Amino acid sequence: MSADAKELKKELAKRKRLAVEIASEIHDIVEDTLWTDYVKMPELSEKLRVAVEEANTFKTENGL
Structure with a gap:
């Protein structure tokens, strides 16, 4: 495998890890603080959508 x-x-992997970290934040809210932190869900959901989309685009564009 080449260096490139x-x-x-x-x-x-870095881009995927970012998406997983955001998903983990969502999970923590659902499991622990849903009734107080539910207002954070729309923003986190959008961040997750963007992170996954960017990772998938990067993967496709680079033939991975």
């Missing part, structure tokens, strides 16, 4: 391919995979 390794870097692309590393970048994709």
Whole structure:
């Protein structure tokens, strides 16, 4: 595997990790503080949508 391919995979992993971190925040709210922090859900949901979309676009554009 070339150095460029390794870097692309590393970048994709970074983008996926960001999406998982946002999903984890959503999960924590649902599990622990839904009744007080529910107002954060729309913003986090949008951030998650964007993060997943960007990761998928990066993957497609780079043939990963």
